[in-house]
Amino acid sequence: MKNKNTHYIVFCTVFVCGIVASLMPWELSPLWVFSLLALGLSFYTKKFLLNYYAILESINKRIEIDELTGLFSRYQIQQELNQLIVTSHAQDKKLAALVLDLDHFKTINDAFGHKIGDKLLVNVAQRLMSVCPKQAVVGYLGGDAFLVLLALDHDQDKPYLVTLSKNVIDHVSQSYLVDELTLNIGCSIGVAVYPEFGLDAATLMKNADMAVYRAKSAGRATYYFYDGEMGRQFARNVRIETRLRQALRNESLEVHFQPKVDLLTERCVGMEALLRWNDDELGCVSPAEFIPIAEQTGIILPLGEWVFEQTFRHILEWQEQGIIVPPIAINCSAAQLKRSDFLTKLVALLEKYQIDPSLLEVEVTESILIEDATICAELLNEMSQIGIRLAIDDFGTGYSSLSYLKDLPFHYVKIDQVFIRDIVHDKSHAALTNAIISLSHSLHLKVIAEGITSLEQLALLREYGCDIGQGYLFSKALGADSLASDPMIVALNQQAL
Numbered sequence: 001m002k003n004k005n006t007h008y009i010v011f012c013t014v015f016v017c018g019i020v021a022s023l024m025p026w027e028l029s030p031l032w033v034f035s036l037l038a039l040g041l042s043f044y045t046k047k048f049l050l051n052y053y054a055i056l057e058s059i060n061k062r063i064e065i066d067e068l069t070g071l072f073s074r075y076q077i078q079q080e081l082n083q084l085i086v087t088s089h090a091q092d093k094k095l096a097a098l099v100l101d102l103d104h105f106k107t108i109n110d111a112f113g114h115k116i117g118d119k120l121l122v123n124v125a126q127r128l129m130s131v132c133p134k135q136a137v138v139g140y141l142g143g144d145a146f147l148v149l150l151a152l153d154h155d156q157d158k159p160y161l162v163t164l165s166k167n168v169i170d171h172v173s174q175s176y177l178v179d180e181l182t183l184n185i186g187c188s189i190g191v192a193v194y195p196e197f198g199l200d201a202a203t204l205m206k207n208a209d210m211a212v213y214r215a216k217s218a219g220r221a222t223y224y225f226y227d228g229e230m231g232r233q234f235a236r237n238v239r240i241e242t243r244l245r246q247a248l249r250n251e252s253l254e255v256h257f258q259p260k261v262d263l264l265t266e267r268c269v270g271m272e273a274l275l276r277w278n279d280d281e282l283g284c285v286s287p288a289e290f291i292p293i294a295e296q297t298g299i300i301l302p303l304g305e306w307v308f309e310q311t312f313r314h315i316l317e318w319q320e321q322g323i324i325v326p327p328i329a330i331n332c333s334a335a336q337l338k339r340s341d342f343l344t345k346l347v348a349l350l351e352k353y354q355i356d357p358s359l360l361e362v363e364v365t366e367s368i369l370i371e372d373a374t375i376c377a378e379l380l381n382e383m384s385q386i387g388i389r390l391a392i393d394d395f396g397t398g399y400s401s402l403s404y405l406k407d408l409p410f411h412y413v414k415i416d417q418v419f420i421r422d423i424v425h426d427k428s429h430a431a432l433t434n435a436i437i438s439l440s441h442s443l444h445l446k447v448i449a450e451g452i453t454s455l456e457q458l459a460l461l462r463e464y465g466c467d468i469g470q471g472y473l474f475s476k477a478l479g480a481d482s483l484a485s486d487p488m489i490v491a492l493n494q495q496a497l
């Protein structure tokens with residue numbers, strides 16, 4: 001308000017002075033009037049400029065310093081990085097960029113609100129400052145991410161950065177007292193070092209980001225250093241993601257079916273639907289590689305629906321050709337089961353293709369049970385009630401909590417192929433397999449062994465009383481067209497006659 005009125009006061013003063021001067025008895029030359037006006041104007045201009053510079057300074061400060069955390073802002077820390085690159089280049093020194101990202105910060109915001117979240121960020125910023133070396137430049141990138149820049153002396157190499165990263169994680173991950181609440185938060189760090197892994201600010205930041213992303217996917221609360229391999233892997237993953245979206249649109253994926261065999265009678269008792277993708281540019285890509293990418297990017301949702309629909313379409317076609325089809329197992333990722341409309345859509349699809357639910361088995365891994373046990377238990381019970389059979393896949397590789405087997409309505413346990421692979425030569429794998437089989441039987445569950453490739457493995461599994469087997473010894477996954485002529489399916493159909 002004061003600033004706004006200054007020019008009125010100045011002009012009024014000059015105007016009044018002019019009037020007074022013209023009313024004076026002495027003769028006033030125009031030079032006097034102009035001098036007075038000039039004086040007034042220069043006074044006003046000075047005031048105006050002072051205000052202008054003060055405002056400019058405060059705006060600049062706001063651009064340079066983040067108001068919330070008091071650290072360098074995103075804009076300024078990038079300027080600092082540019083500057084440090086220039087000096088590091090001139091002094092032939094290395095420079096480290098550490099991106100720190102808080103783990104599950106969203107949970108704090110969701111649970112306690114943004115005000116508490118903001119206060120926590122301030123605390124984290126202070127703790128980060130206190131644990132970083134004096135020469136470090138620290139900035140806030142926004143959200144839950146911070147950037148630490150460190151010009152390295154010649155004797156400060158990777159081990160120094162490893163110790164620093166561990167130290168930062170340790171300190172930042174301690175509890176915080178915010179508004180009488182004790183909050184716990186972890187963090188992950190990604191490091192990229194100039195000049196090996198980025199010659200300019202943008203590349204260095206991108207690579208540190210990639211490393212932190214890697215740290216997050218490796219389970220969080222850890223650090224990763226960017227290296228060339230990570231860059232190549234990332235580029236391939238991005239390529240796979242793009243091509244996979246396209247493959248889904250063009251329907252250039254296929255579902256193949258691998259028979260499951262009763263180990264006593266050696267008859268086909270089921271099949272597992274497995275995705276196959278032969279891309280024009282990437283060649284054959286294994287589901288072991290593209291399914292995790294589909295899961296991370298959300299493609300798994302339309303892809304999973306497509307697998308169900310495609311499998312049901314094949315079942316219908318085989319039935320129309322008069323072929324007897326054994327139950328078919330479909331793999332389901334956690335993200336699919338977490339959708340509230342999962343079962344409604346599945347039931348609608350079963351009805352659309354007139355498929356009996358008893359012809360469907362769903363394979364889930366343990367990860368879903370750990371993430372959301374209660375919701376998952378409800379869903380599995382509903383699925384079981386409508387006649388869908390359930391299998392716990394890759395058993396033995398995850399947490400393998402026995403309570404899942406006791407409390408949830410599973411029908412099958414699939415022992416992961418890593419155990420079967422070494423079962424003949426590795427006594428501990430043999431003992432574990434034997435124990436899983438006995439335990440599952442005592443809980444009235446059937447056991448399927450994955451990845452049987454030799455007669456020796458088969459003999460041992462029979463000895464342990466394993467019920468069902470799957471593996472290259474019996475058959476690889478077959479395309480839908482070749483299935484009808486497969487000896488195992490032919491035998492299944494002859495037996496029914």
Ligand code: C2E
Pocket residue numbers: 258273274275286287288291304307331332333363393394417450451452453470471472473477
């Ligand atoms: P999985 O569900 O455990 O499937 C068994 C894997 O073992 C399949 O690999 C199968 O081809 C392979 N296999 C079977 N017998 C043998 C054998 O004797 N030796 C060896 N070395 N391997 C054998 P695949 O097809 O590469 O699939 C890998 C994983 O990708 C699957 O593991 C499953 O977790 C996932 N996957 C495949 N299709 C789908 C899908 O439609 N949806 C979802 N969500 N996941 C899928």
Ligand code: MG
Pocket residue numbers: 272331363393
């Ligand atoms: Mg499976």
Ligand code: MG
Pocket residue numbers: 393394414416417450
């Ligand atoms: Mg498996």
